[in-house]
Amino acid sequence: MYVTSPRLFAGRLFHGALRPGLLGLACMAALAACATSGGLEPRAKPLDGNALSAGKSLGNASLSAAQFPASDWWKGLGDAQLDALIAEALQGNPSLDAADARLRQARAQANLSDAARKPSLGASAQYSGVQLPETLAGPELGGSYLGSTVLMLDFSYKLDLWGGDKAKWLAAVGQAKAAEVDAQAARLTLSSGIARAYVGLAQAYAAREVAENEQKRSTHLFELSRQRVAAGLDNQLQQRQAESMVASANLQAEAAKQQIEAAGNALAALLGRGPDRALQIQRPAMLKAAAPAVPGVLPSELLGHRPDVVAARWRVEAAAHGIKAAKAAFKPSVNLTALVGLASSGLSDLFSSDALLGFGGPAISLPIFDGGRLRSQLDSRDAEYDLAVANYNQSLVGALRQVTDAVQGARSLDQQLAAANRARDAAQAALQLAQTRYKAGLGTQIDVLNAQRPLLQLEQQIAALQSQRLATAVDLDVALGGGLVLESPSSTLADTSVTP
Template sequence: MQNVWSIAGRSIAVSSLALALAACQSMRGPEPVVQTNIPESYTASAAGTSVAEQGYKDFFADQRLVQVLDLALANNRDLRTAALNIDRAQQQYQITANGQLPMIGASGGVLRQDTLNTTKPITSYNVGLGVTAYELDFWGRVRSLKDNALDSYLATASARDATQIALIGQVAQAWLNYAYANANLKLADQTLKAQLESYNLNKKRFDVGIDSEVPVRQAQISVETARNDVANYKTQIAQAQNLLNLLVGQQVPANLLPAQRVNRITATNTIGSGIPSDLLNNRPDVRAAEYKLSAAGANIGAAKARLFPTISLTGSAGYASTDLGDLFKSGNFVWSAGPSLDIPIFDWGTRQANIKVSETDQKIALSDYEKSVQSAFREVNDALAVRQNIGDRIAAQRRLVDATNTTYKLSNARFRAGIDSYLTVLDAQRASYAAEQGLLLLEQANLNNQVELYKTLGGGIKANSSDAVQYQPSTTERKAAATK
């Protein structure tokens, strides 16, 4: 028995040495150099800290919209799927991490057999515990697979955050679209009433022989055009509500829907953009690309480790006997232990090809990461470009509305006084209506731009500005920090 424990002790020592060596070995190569080639500032940057630091409950001014956003975050199916993907990735990581630990299982059996040396069949019984094919990770293959699984999990979590940011932006803009469809409907209704009054006036003038039928038909054209617009905006209202219900994941209560034009979407007077480097922290899609780049590096380590011998350890200990009543007596203790070795000799270049594939995947991930940074920078710049000029456009459009409204009033007065023809009134009315529609369009674009800027800067992860958001470092960052 002393011999047995001596051998077992040496096996434990060998295993411990193997684990110690495994902790020091890694086939992972140097990390690639990232070249995003973006300027250090935006082309039209707004002063101040990035508005992405604000929670959505602090950024959006209308409490009805905040309640709609809360409903969407609780019920949206895309967000729910993204959360389930996180759970799946977490379990996959746990499965991969368990590969670093020996798997111990219990076994038992009854065997009845007939042999040449016996006159009757023999029954044997056995029970025991065993370690099944535990790989001694000398070259870090299992650890590299674990790193890949961890980075994939973190990328999935970041993808969920990106889905939340996109959802908040979509819900806010759909809510605004519903509000401005209602505003356009009211404008079309007002225009229709004015057109009907003009039509009735022209018809009376025709009936008494003052004017020809031409002004009547011109007024009728305007009336039918306005009726078409009314029907169109009613359709847009229904479609906007349908989209909002889909995004929220349920029927939005009527008291949370804006019945008229929204003048202000955010309580923030100045929307700060921060600096481009903030995007690396605030944009979850950029972080997801970074995690995927790190995961690709871990795959290279696993592929390189396959070039070297794989050593697995199996063993068992238990009791065996031909008599069930004597099974657990001390003399029936049995054990076995032994390594297995897989040495690559000639595989037609398959392992080398796998390394090349992994290295190519890393280059693709690097390109994707650089593009994600550049795309984020461009989206912010586009939003800031709109923001820089939208105020001047709205001011000019309001002056245009005032001018066309005044022209319409004067033309209508001159027509009623018999000085001008109805054609002048018609042109002035069309110009006034178009100017009013253009103003609504610009006001909606202004509010949408504020939402877009908040979204492109990475806002929407936090509910309140005081909430803390912590991001887990990738395995690349962890290894870099460990070597410092």
């Protein structure tokens, strides 16, 4: 039983006589413990976002007073059906459920780390009995039943003298913050995936329309060629060429149909629905893309808007606090324990003053020799920090690259679309001229059909360019953070030192 524990008498003995010696030993051990972590430090350093220049690549005309994207950035494309699809997907989706589960898991881990820093108090009640035979214990103890009842309160508290427990908690908080940003990023990834698939669906419909017009044109041309061959005005060469055009147009129409089905299936999957959901999606309306413009505060302000960058910064913070916790493990720890209770052989005198049971006091522990475990643990935390910094630096460089790619791609596609539109206007004028000549008896229907072919080819090319331009608009909104409101760490590089 606790009342006869030798630790109780040892505590009384050392309380007065050896207290100064214990304090001196603790101080000496603390100095020795601190020395054992020497020579282990992280190597990586986070990049300064302002040191990554991008103004010339973006072009001065692109840098403006433009705002960062709104949280519903997809509405800028101007299609109500797209708005409804994204709203439906954000209501519930397996990918979002997984991200939310990871967030709850990280928050629970942070709460566990926080609970470990606080005092604990537990209560217990126990009854036990024993009867020894006289043949073993003799007539003095044997032959009778002995029972005992114990009521106990157990208190313990670890003093966080070096901030190690707080550092563990802050590291878990950093991981939870990163998981929170990841959960928001999952919604951005989902909405942008739907927008891109929707743009692909619009292009597929446009390609099918052009293919159907080409089918009509080539079929008409084939019929004319066959009539002319029958009349002896042409040979089989023209008829075979026309027949090849019909087959090519049929191929394009079938390919466009397959693209429509694939884009619809992709949208249904992103919505978390079955393929039949795609059958309810109508042809997209005329989508529009705004002129490319980025805020003039790049790249510094980009750090607080990109979810991947912000999450990487939180993981750097968490890794830095992990280093502090590992360093604190080299130092002595002090635990306060107290045990108070009542113990009696019978219930009648359990609550009497004679039944009081108590034990407690401080306990000091320090590492002396552990085979290099603590140094290896600190070295691992340093490596984790270096890895987190490397991921942060890579995400920052990649973020600026994505913004630049989107802006440059939009500018180039705008120029390509302008050139393609001029070419289409010229082809349209040529077709009108051929039609005028045919009506005046100066040309043939074949001339009209031949003049229509370049126009259809240009319309198909313009549809593809418009789709690419819309995709770059989506890419730019996503590259600028997608309108997410994110909480960033107070600093990029946390202090990894341990201060008493």
